[in-house]
Amino acid sequence: MLAVHEGLTRARVMSVIEELGAKGATGVLEVRGEPSGVMYLDGGHLAFAGASWVPGLVDRLRGLRPSSAELQQVLAGWGADDAAIATLALQRGYLSPPALHELIRSIVVDVFLVLVVPLPENSYVADIQFTSARARANAVFPQLDVDSVGREAMSRADRMAKYGLAPTTSVALRDLRRPAAVLTREQWAAASQISGNASARELALRHGTALADMTECLGSLARAGLCAPVRVPRRGLPAAVPPGQRPGAHDARPAPDYHGSAPAVQAVQRAREPQPPQPVRREQAPTADVLRQVLNGLRNLA
Secondary structure (H helix, E strand, C coil), X not given: CEEECCCCCHHHHHHHHHXXXXXXXXXXXXXXXXXXXXXXXXXXXXXXXXXXXXXXXXXHHHCCCCCCHHHHHHHXXXXXXXXXXXXXXXXXXXXXXXXXHHHHHHHHHHHHXXXXXXXXXXXXXXXXXXXXXXXXXXXCCCCECHHHHHHHHHHHHHHHHHHCCCCCCEEEECCCCCCCCCCCHHHHHHHCCCCXXXXXXXXXXXXXXXXXXXXXXXXXXXXXXXXXXXXXXCCCCCCCCCCCCCCCCCCCCCCXXXXXXHHHHHHHHHHHCCCCCCCCCCCCCCCHHHHHHHHHHHHHHC
16 A cells, blocks of 8 residues: 655646556555545556546446437446446447447546646645555456546646636626527537536536536637636535545535526526517627526427
8 A cells, every 4th residue: 555645736646646557556546635536557557537526437328328218227326336337338238348448538537637637726635545456457447548548638638728617617608799609519518507507517417428528618608608607605625535435426526406496497487488579689699598598498398
């Protein structure tokens, strides 16, 4: 067991994981703090990872599109045994081995991003601990090169920095200053889930999508003028993961609001009530309230 207590920074986490990769280590690297998480090494390669800010394997499988009703039924109430659900997904043909490995790599990159790359918002590292193991990783998991994952995580961090949004930055719909905006399918899906204030972390958990993808998506929506960062009182930090418990997508995270907030419900009710006709000039852009009513109404129809 290797424990590190001094100079606890994201850069220190990076140096530890690089050192373990160079030594061909097999075991579990645990990072405690905010956020917290683990990375599983197999012969110096990354096999899997989980973090309190990152949607885990079950969340990501729920977010697959298209997705069969059978898969969604299987995932309902599933526990945190990632190896078992990965094996089941392969056996029943929900995913091919390459598709599963690509999905796992996306999760590992997200975890690397929040545990290793310095974050623009306040976070901390309380402890770094590595526990070696003799057993190799399950054969369903990939063998990911540490340097390759690190480069991809750094590239995603650079792109996110251009938008000025962190995974925990809350955004809200805003009045559109232009008559219209063209959105991609991913942007529309994200915008339709913004009721009140929402962060990329909350929406990624709700959608079952990659954290980095959702952060970039919100950044592009902000750049298009559809939403903007908001200042909200900081909520209590998620509880640290107890020693010996494997952190992941289901650990120490705020529960996403699946049922919508009161303002969202009121907006849908207003959208259903008959409204007197209002004169609208051709060049007039829709307001944030109108956008919110349309998005919520369409979501209910779906």
